[in-house]
Amino acid sequence: MKSDVLLKTDLPLKPFMRGKVRDIYDLGNELLMIATDRISAFDSVLPNGIPYKGKVLTGLSVFWFNFTRDIIENHLITANVDEFPDEIREYSGILEGRSMIVKKAERIDIECVVRGYISGSAWKEYREKGGVCEISLPKGLKESQKLPEPIFTPAIKSKTGHDINISEEKMADLIGNELTERLKRISLQIYEKAFDKANRNGIIIADSKFEFGISNGKPILIDELLTPDSSRFWSLEDYSPGRTQKSFDKQFVRNYLEKIKWNKEPPAPMLPDEIVKRTSQRYLEAYRRITGRDIIK
The missing domain is CATH 3.30.470.20 (ATP-grasp fold, B domain)
Structure with missing residues:
Protein backbone atom coordinates (compact mmCIF):
# COMPACT_ATOMS: atom_id res chain seq x y z
CA MET A 1 0.00 0.00 0.00
CA LYS A 2 2.86 2.37 0.74
CA SER A 3 3.92 2.35 -2.92
CA ASP A 4 0.60 4.02 -3.74
CA VAL A 5 1.38 7.08 -1.60
CA LEU A 6 2.41 10.37 -3.23
CA LEU A 7 3.64 12.88 -0.67
CA LYS A 8 5.17 15.51 -2.95
CA THR A 9 5.55 16.45 -6.59
CA ASP A 10 8.47 18.28 -8.14
CA LEU A 11 7.51 18.85 -11.75
CA PRO A 12 9.62 21.16 -13.96
CA LEU A 13 6.77 23.66 -14.10
CA LYS A 14 6.31 27.11 -12.59
CA PRO A 15 5.23 26.63 -8.95
CA PHE A 16 2.12 28.52 -7.87
CA MET A 17 1.81 27.29 -4.30
CA ARG A 18 2.14 24.20 -2.15
CA GLY A 19 -0.73 23.76 0.28
CA LYS A 20 -1.23 21.24 3.05
CA VAL A 21 -2.50 18.69 0.56
CA ARG A 22 -2.22 20.12 -2.96
CA ASP A 23 0.74 21.05 -5.14
CA ILE A 24 -0.34 23.75 -7.59
CA TYR A 25 1.51 24.84 -10.73
CA ASP A 26 1.03 27.95 -12.85
CA LEU A 27 0.19 27.22 -16.50
CA GLY A 28 -0.31 30.87 -17.46
CA ASN A 29 -4.05 31.46 -17.73
CA GLU A 30 -4.79 28.24 -15.86
CA LEU A 31 -3.58 26.24 -12.87
CA LEU A 32 -2.63 22.59 -12.51
CA MET A 33 -3.89 21.30 -9.15
CA ILE A 34 -2.45 18.00 -7.93
CA ALA A 35 -3.95 16.36 -4.85
CA THR A 36 -1.20 14.45 -3.06
CA ASP A 37 -1.81 11.84 -0.39
CA ARG A 38 -0.70 14.17 2.40
CA ILE A 39 -3.06 14.51 5.33
CA SER A 40 -3.28 17.38 7.78
CA ALA A 41 -4.88 17.61 11.20
CA PHE A 42 -4.97 20.48 13.65
CA ASP A 43 -3.20 22.69 11.07
CA SER A 44 -0.18 20.37 10.79
CA VAL A 45 0.76 18.05 7.93
CA LEU A 46 1.42 14.54 9.16
CA PRO A 47 4.62 12.78 8.03
CA ASN A 48 2.96 9.78 6.41
CA GLY A 49 0.30 9.93 3.73
CA ILE A 50 -2.95 8.04 3.15
CA PRO A 51 -3.03 5.68 0.14
CA TYR A 52 -5.44 6.80 -2.62
CA LYS A 53 -6.45 9.92 -0.69
CA GLY A 54 -5.49 12.35 -3.46
CA LYS A 55 -7.44 10.35 -6.03
CA VAL A 56 -10.50 10.28 -3.78
CA LEU A 57 -10.34 14.06 -3.25
CA THR A 58 -10.00 14.74 -6.97
CA GLY A 59 -12.58 12.17 -8.05
CA LEU A 60 -15.20 13.42 -5.60
CA SER A 61 -14.52 17.07 -6.43
CA VAL A 62 -15.00 16.36 -10.14
CA PHE A 63 -18.19 14.40 -9.40
CA TRP A 64 -19.67 17.22 -7.30
CA PHE A 65 -18.50 20.02 -9.62
CA ASN A 66 -20.47 18.35 -12.42
CA PHE A 67 -23.42 17.61 -10.11
CA THR A 68 -23.80 21.25 -9.01
CA ARG A 69 -23.20 23.08 -12.30
CA ASP A 70 -26.88 23.97 -12.44
CA ILE A 71 -26.43 25.99 -9.24
CA ILE A 72 -23.13 27.78 -9.92
CA GLU A 73 -20.19 27.69 -12.30
CA ASN A 74 -16.92 26.24 -10.99
CA HIS A 75 -13.24 26.44 -11.85
CA LEU A 76 -12.87 22.93 -13.31
CA ILE A 77 -11.69 22.83 -16.93
CA THR A 78 -10.71 19.16 -17.16
CA ALA A 79 -9.48 16.28 -15.05
CA ASN A 80 -8.80 14.08 -18.09
CA VAL A 81 -5.03 13.85 -18.58
CA ASP A 82 -5.59 13.09 -22.27
CA GLU A 83 -6.85 16.67 -22.58
CA PHE A 84 -3.89 18.19 -20.72
CA PRO A 85 -1.34 20.30 -22.64
CA ASP A 86 1.40 18.31 -24.38
CA GLU A 87 4.13 19.65 -22.09
CA ILE A 88 2.57 18.08 -18.99
CA ARG A 89 0.97 14.99 -20.48
CA GLU A 90 4.31 13.17 -20.19
CA TYR A 91 3.79 13.21 -16.41
CA SER A 92 0.47 11.39 -16.70
CA GLY A 93 1.77 8.57 -14.50
CA ILE A 94 1.82 11.03 -11.60
CA LEU A 95 -1.18 13.11 -12.65
CA GLU A 96 -3.70 10.42 -13.60
CA GLY A 97 -6.72 10.50 -11.30
CA ARG A 98 -5.37 13.09 -8.88
CA SER A 99 -5.09 16.31 -10.90
CA MET A 100 -7.27 18.97 -12.46
CA ILE A 101 -6.65 21.91 -14.74
CA VAL A 102 -8.67 24.83 -13.42
CA LYS A 103 -9.42 28.45 -14.19
CA LYS A 104 -7.60 31.12 -12.26
CA ALA A 105 -9.84 33.15 -9.97
CA GLU A 106 -9.44 35.81 -7.33
CA TRP A 262 -0.36 15.12 21.02
CA ASN A 263 0.12 18.80 21.93
CA LYS A 264 -0.88 19.83 18.36
CA GLU A 265 2.41 21.61 17.81
CA PRO A 266 4.80 20.64 14.97
CA PRO A 267 6.30 18.23 14.29
CA ALA A 268 3.25 16.00 13.96
CA PRO A 269 3.61 12.34 14.98
CA MET A 270 3.73 9.39 12.60
CA LEU A 271 0.47 7.53 12.22
CA PRO A 272 0.52 3.78 12.92
CA ASP A 273 0.03 1.55 9.87
CA GLU A 274 -3.38 0.41 11.14
CA ILE A 275 -4.67 4.00 11.40
CA VAL A 276 -3.34 4.75 7.90
CA LYS A 277 -5.01 1.63 6.49
CA ARG A 278 -8.37 2.28 8.13
CA THR A 279 -8.35 5.95 7.11
CA SER A 280 -7.67 4.96 3.50
CA GLN A 281 -10.55 2.48 3.65
CA ARG A 282 -12.89 5.22 4.88
CA TYR A 283 -11.94 7.59 2.05
CA LEU A 284 -12.35 4.84 -0.54
CA GLU A 285 -15.73 3.85 0.91
CA ALA A 286 -16.96 7.45 0.77
CA TYR A 287 -16.01 7.61 -2.91
CA ARG A 288 -17.65 4.27 -3.69
CA ARG A 289 -20.90 5.08 -1.92
CA ILE A 290 -21.30 8.53 -3.44
CA THR A 291 -20.20 7.83 -7.03
CA GLY A 292 -21.09 4.16 -7.32
CA ARG A 293 -17.57 3.49 -8.64
CA ASP A 294 -14.30 2.16 -7.21
CA ILE A 295 -10.96 3.98 -7.32
CA ILE A 296 -9.05 0.69 -7.20
CA LYS A 297 -9.70 -1.16 -10.43
Whole structure:
Protein backbone atom coordinates (compact mmCIF):
# COMPACT_ATOMS: atom_id res chain seq x y z
CA MET A 1 0.00 0.00 0.00
CA LYS A 2 2.86 2.37 0.74
CA SER A 3 3.92 2.35 -2.92
CA ASP A 4 0.60 4.02 -3.74
CA VAL A 5 1.38 7.08 -1.60
CA LEU A 6 2.41 10.37 -3.23
CA LEU A 7 3.64 12.88 -0.67
CA LYS A 8 5.17 15.51 -2.95
CA THR A 9 5.55 16.45 -6.59
CA ASP A 10 8.47 18.28 -8.14
CA LEU A 11 7.51 18.85 -11.75
CA PRO A 12 9.62 21.16 -13.96
CA LEU A 13 6.77 23.66 -14.10
CA LYS A 14 6.31 27.11 -12.59
CA PRO A 15 5.23 26.63 -8.95
CA PHE A 16 2.12 28.52 -7.87
CA MET A 17 1.81 27.29 -4.30
CA ARG A 18 2.14 24.20 -2.15
CA GLY A 19 -0.73 23.76 0.28
CA LYS A 20 -1.23 21.24 3.05
CA VAL A 21 -2.50 18.69 0.56
CA ARG A 22 -2.22 20.12 -2.96
CA ASP A 23 0.74 21.05 -5.14
CA ILE A 24 -0.34 23.75 -7.59
CA TYR A 25 1.51 24.84 -10.73
CA ASP A 26 1.03 27.95 -12.85
CA LEU A 27 0.19 27.22 -16.50
CA GLY A 28 -0.31 30.87 -17.46
CA ASN A 29 -4.05 31.46 -17.73
CA GLU A 30 -4.79 28.24 -15.86
CA LEU A 31 -3.58 26.24 -12.87
CA LEU A 32 -2.63 22.59 -12.51
CA MET A 33 -3.89 21.30 -9.15
CA ILE A 34 -2.45 18.00 -7.93
CA ALA A 35 -3.95 16.36 -4.85
CA THR A 36 -1.20 14.45 -3.06
CA ASP A 37 -1.81 11.84 -0.39
CA ARG A 38 -0.70 14.17 2.40
CA ILE A 39 -3.06 14.51 5.33
CA SER A 40 -3.28 17.38 7.78
CA ALA A 41 -4.88 17.61 11.20
CA PHE A 42 -4.97 20.48 13.65
CA ASP A 43 -3.20 22.69 11.07
CA SER A 44 -0.18 20.37 10.79
CA VAL A 45 0.76 18.05 7.93
CA LEU A 46 1.42 14.54 9.16
CA PRO A 47 4.62 12.78 8.03
CA ASN A 48 2.96 9.78 6.41
CA GLY A 49 0.30 9.93 3.73
CA ILE A 50 -2.95 8.04 3.15
CA PRO A 51 -3.03 5.68 0.14
CA TYR A 52 -5.44 6.80 -2.62
CA LYS A 53 -6.45 9.92 -0.69
CA GLY A 54 -5.49 12.35 -3.46
CA LYS A 55 -7.44 10.35 -6.03
CA VAL A 56 -10.50 10.28 -3.78
CA LEU A 57 -10.34 14.06 -3.25
CA THR A 58 -10.00 14.74 -6.97
CA GLY A 59 -12.58 12.17 -8.05
CA LEU A 60 -15.20 13.42 -5.60
CA SER A 61 -14.52 17.07 -6.43
CA VAL A 62 -15.00 16.36 -10.14
CA PHE A 63 -18.19 14.40 -9.40
CA TRP A 64 -19.67 17.22 -7.30
CA PHE A 65 -18.50 20.02 -9.62
CA ASN A 66 -20.47 18.35 -12.42
CA PHE A 67 -23.42 17.61 -10.11
CA THR A 68 -23.80 21.25 -9.01
CA ARG A 69 -23.20 23.08 -12.30
CA ASP A 70 -26.88 23.97 -12.44
CA ILE A 71 -26.43 25.99 -9.24
CA ILE A 72 -23.13 27.78 -9.92
CA GLU A 73 -20.19 27.69 -12.30
CA ASN A 74 -16.92 26.24 -10.99
CA HIS A 75 -13.24 26.44 -11.85
CA LEU A 76 -12.87 22.93 -13.31
CA ILE A 77 -11.69 22.83 -16.93
CA THR A 78 -10.71 19.16 -17.16
CA ALA A 79 -9.48 16.28 -15.05
CA ASN A 80 -8.80 14.08 -18.09
CA VAL A 81 -5.03 13.85 -18.58
CA ASP A 82 -5.59 13.09 -22.27
CA GLU A 83 -6.85 16.67 -22.58
CA PHE A 84 -3.89 18.19 -20.72
CA PRO A 85 -1.34 20.30 -22.64
CA ASP A 86 1.40 18.31 -24.38
CA GLU A 87 4.13 19.65 -22.09
CA ILE A 88 2.57 18.08 -18.99
CA ARG A 89 0.97 14.99 -20.48
CA GLU A 90 4.31 13.17 -20.19
CA TYR A 91 3.79 13.21 -16.41
CA SER A 92 0.47 11.39 -16.70
CA GLY A 93 1.77 8.57 -14.50
CA ILE A 94 1.82 11.03 -11.60
CA LEU A 95 -1.18 13.11 -12.65
CA GLU A 96 -3.70 10.42 -13.60
CA GLY A 97 -6.72 10.50 -11.30
CA ARG A 98 -5.37 13.09 -8.88
CA SER A 99 -5.09 16.31 -10.90
CA MET A 100 -7.27 18.97 -12.46
CA ILE A 101 -6.65 21.91 -14.74
CA VAL A 102 -8.67 24.83 -13.42
CA LYS A 103 -9.42 28.45 -14.19
CA LYS A 104 -7.60 31.12 -12.26
CA ALA A 105 -9.84 33.15 -9.97
CA GLU A 106 -9.44 35.81 -7.33
CA ARG A 107 -10.02 33.93 -4.09
CA ILE A 108 -12.62 35.24 -1.64
CA ASP A 109 -10.90 34.78 1.72
CA ILE A 110 -13.94 33.48 3.56
CA GLU A 111 -14.85 29.84 4.08
CA CYS A 112 -18.56 29.32 3.51
CA VAL A 113 -19.60 26.57 5.91
CA VAL A 114 -23.04 24.96 5.98
CA ARG A 115 -24.01 22.79 8.94
CA GLY A 116 -26.97 20.44 8.97
CA TYR A 117 -25.91 18.78 12.23
CA ILE A 118 -24.25 20.10 15.38
CA SER A 119 -20.71 18.76 15.66
CA GLY A 120 -17.06 19.74 15.89
CA SER A 121 -16.28 23.39 16.65
CA ALA A 122 -19.98 24.24 16.34
CA TRP A 123 -20.84 21.76 19.12
CA LYS A 124 -18.17 23.32 21.31
CA GLU A 125 -19.44 26.86 20.61
CA TYR A 126 -23.06 25.79 21.17
CA ARG A 127 -22.24 24.37 24.61
CA GLU A 128 -20.47 27.59 25.57
CA LYS A 129 -22.84 30.15 24.02
CA GLY A 130 -26.09 28.41 23.12
CA GLY A 131 -25.58 29.16 19.44
CA VAL A 132 -23.11 29.27 16.56
CA CYS A 133 -21.83 32.35 14.73
CA GLU A 134 -24.39 34.48 16.60
CA ILE A 135 -27.20 32.18 15.39
CA SER A 136 -29.39 31.10 18.32
CA LEU A 137 -30.18 27.39 18.40
CA PRO A 138 -32.78 25.40 20.38
CA LYS A 139 -31.85 24.45 23.92
CA GLY A 140 -31.03 20.86 24.79
CA LEU A 141 -29.44 19.76 21.52
CA LYS A 142 -27.30 16.63 21.72
CA GLU A 143 -23.94 16.17 20.05
CA SER A 144 -24.40 15.23 16.36
CA GLN A 145 -28.13 16.08 16.43
CA LYS A 146 -29.78 17.23 13.24
CA LEU A 147 -30.56 20.95 13.25
CA PRO A 148 -34.10 22.19 12.50
CA GLU A 149 -32.68 23.48 9.21
CA PRO A 150 -29.16 23.88 7.79
CA ILE A 151 -27.32 26.98 9.00
CA PHE A 152 -24.68 29.13 7.30
CA THR A 153 -21.62 29.67 9.51
CA PRO A 154 -18.81 31.49 7.69
CA ALA A 155 -15.22 31.41 8.89
CA ILE A 156 -11.93 33.16 8.24
CA LYS A 157 -8.35 32.01 8.71
CA SER A 158 -6.33 33.50 11.56
CA LYS A 159 -2.69 34.45 11.03
CA THR A 160 -1.73 31.11 12.58
CA GLY A 161 -3.97 29.21 10.15
CA HIS A 162 -6.78 28.34 12.55
CA ASP A 163 -10.40 28.76 11.43
CA ILE A 164 -12.32 31.49 13.25
CA ASN A 165 -16.12 31.44 13.03
CA ILE A 166 -17.63 34.82 12.17
CA SER A 167 -21.17 36.17 11.91
CA GLU A 168 -22.94 36.98 8.66
CA GLU A 169 -22.74 40.63 9.68
CA LYS A 170 -18.95 40.40 9.95
CA MET A 171 -18.81 38.67 6.57
CA ALA A 172 -20.89 41.48 5.06
CA ASP A 173 -18.49 44.02 6.54
CA LEU A 174 -15.63 42.23 4.77
CA ILE A 175 -17.12 41.59 1.32
CA GLY A 176 -20.43 43.48 1.18
CA ASN A 177 -24.08 42.58 1.76
CA GLU A 178 -24.91 41.55 -1.79
CA LEU A 179 -22.05 39.07 -2.20
CA THR A 180 -22.62 37.71 1.31
CA GLU A 181 -26.28 36.97 0.58
CA ARG A 182 -25.41 35.42 -2.76
CA LEU A 183 -22.74 33.11 -1.36
CA LYS A 184 -25.01 32.12 1.53
CA ARG A 185 -27.87 31.24 -0.83
CA ILE A 186 -25.59 29.26 -3.16
CA SER A 187 -23.88 27.42 -0.28
CA LEU A 188 -27.22 26.31 1.17
CA GLN A 189 -28.45 25.18 -2.26
CA ILE A 190 -25.31 23.12 -2.86
CA TYR A 191 -25.48 21.54 0.58
CA GLU A 192 -29.13 20.59 0.29
CA LYS A 193 -28.77 19.08 -3.19
CA ALA A 194 -25.63 17.14 -2.21
CA PHE A 195 -27.16 16.05 1.11
CA ASP A 196 -30.10 14.40 -0.66
CA LYS A 197 -27.81 12.62 -3.14
CA ALA A 198 -25.43 11.30 -0.45
CA ASN A 199 -28.28 10.36 1.88
CA ARG A 200 -29.75 8.05 -0.73
CA ASN A 201 -26.37 6.30 -0.78
CA GLY A 202 -26.07 5.81 2.97
CA ILE A 203 -23.99 8.87 3.85
CA ILE A 204 -24.98 11.87 5.96
CA ILE A 205 -23.17 15.07 5.01
CA ALA A 206 -23.18 16.64 8.47
CA ASP A 207 -21.44 19.82 7.32
CA SER A 208 -19.26 21.07 4.51
CA LYS A 209 -17.02 23.96 3.58
CA PHE A 210 -17.22 25.77 0.24
CA GLU A 211 -14.69 28.17 -1.22
CA PHE A 212 -15.37 30.77 -3.87
CA GLY A 213 -13.41 33.04 -6.16
CA ILE A 214 -14.23 35.80 -8.61
CA SER A 215 -13.80 35.04 -12.31
CA ASN A 216 -14.92 37.43 -15.05
CA GLY A 217 -16.64 39.54 -12.41
CA LYS A 218 -18.80 36.79 -10.91
CA PRO A 219 -18.40 34.21 -8.13
CA ILE A 220 -17.47 30.63 -9.00
CA LEU A 221 -16.72 27.56 -6.88
CA ILE A 222 -13.01 26.87 -6.47
CA ASP A 223 -10.65 24.54 -4.59
CA GLU A 224 -12.27 21.19 -3.69
CA LEU A 225 -15.93 20.30 -3.27
CA LEU A 226 -17.70 17.98 -0.82
CA THR A 227 -14.72 15.75 -0.05
CA PRO A 228 -13.81 13.95 3.19
CA ASP A 229 -11.29 16.76 3.78
CA SER A 230 -13.82 19.58 3.48
CA SER A 231 -16.87 17.81 4.94
CA ARG A 232 -18.07 15.51 7.68
CA PHE A 233 -19.38 12.29 6.16
CA TRP A 234 -21.23 9.99 8.56
CA SER A 235 -22.66 6.52 8.17
CA LEU A 236 -26.45 6.78 7.88
CA GLU A 237 -27.02 3.23 9.14
CA ASP A 238 -24.91 3.82 12.26
CA TYR A 239 -26.17 7.34 13.00
CA SER A 240 -27.33 8.02 16.55
CA PRO A 241 -27.33 11.50 18.14
CA GLY A 242 -25.68 12.05 21.50
CA ARG A 243 -22.25 10.74 20.57
CA THR A 244 -19.42 10.97 18.05
CA GLN A 245 -20.42 9.31 14.77
CA LYS A 246 -18.74 6.72 12.57
CA SER A 247 -17.22 8.83 9.83
CA PHE A 248 -15.79 8.51 6.34
CA ASP A 249 -13.44 11.46 6.71
CA LYS A 250 -10.29 12.52 8.54
CA GLN A 251 -12.12 12.78 11.87
CA PHE A 252 -10.85 9.23 12.43
CA VAL A 253 -7.27 10.61 12.36
CA ARG A 254 -8.20 13.56 14.59
CA ASN A 255 -9.71 11.16 17.12
CA TYR A 256 -6.51 9.09 17.19
CA LEU A 257 -4.36 12.21 17.68
CA GLU A 258 -6.61 13.36 20.53
CA LYS A 259 -6.34 9.92 22.12
CA ILE A 260 -2.52 9.99 22.19
CA LYS A 261 -2.64 13.52 23.63
CA TRP A 262 -0.36 15.12 21.02
CA ASN A 263 0.12 18.80 21.93
CA LYS A 264 -0.88 19.83 18.36
CA GLU A 265 2.41 21.61 17.81
CA PRO A 266 4.80 20.64 14.97
CA PRO A 267 6.30 18.23 14.29
CA ALA A 268 3.25 16.00 13.96
CA PRO A 269 3.61 12.34 14.98
CA MET A 270 3.73 9.39 12.60
CA LEU A 271 0.47 7.53 12.22
CA PRO A 272 0.52 3.78 12.92
CA ASP A 273 0.03 1.55 9.87
CA GLU A 274 -3.38 0.41 11.14
CA ILE A 275 -4.67 4.00 11.40
CA VAL A 276 -3.34 4.75 7.90
CA LYS A 277 -5.01 1.63 6.49
CA ARG A 278 -8.37 2.28 8.13
CA THR A 279 -8.35 5.95 7.11
CA SER A 280 -7.67 4.96 3.50
CA GLN A 281 -10.55 2.48 3.65
CA ARG A 282 -12.89 5.22 4.88
CA TYR A 283 -11.94 7.59 2.05
CA LEU A 284 -12.35 4.84 -0.54
CA GLU A 285 -15.73 3.85 0.91
CA ALA A 286 -16.96 7.45 0.77
CA TYR A 287 -16.01 7.61 -2.91
CA ARG A 288 -17.65 4.27 -3.69
CA ARG A 289 -20.90 5.08 -1.92
CA ILE A 290 -21.30 8.53 -3.44
CA THR A 291 -20.20 7.83 -7.03
CA GLY A 292 -21.09 4.16 -7.32
CA ARG A 293 -17.57 3.49 -8.64
CA ASP A 294 -14.30 2.16 -7.21
CA ILE A 295 -10.96 3.98 -7.32
CA ILE A 296 -9.05 0.69 -7.20
CA LYS A 297 -9.70 -1.16 -10.43
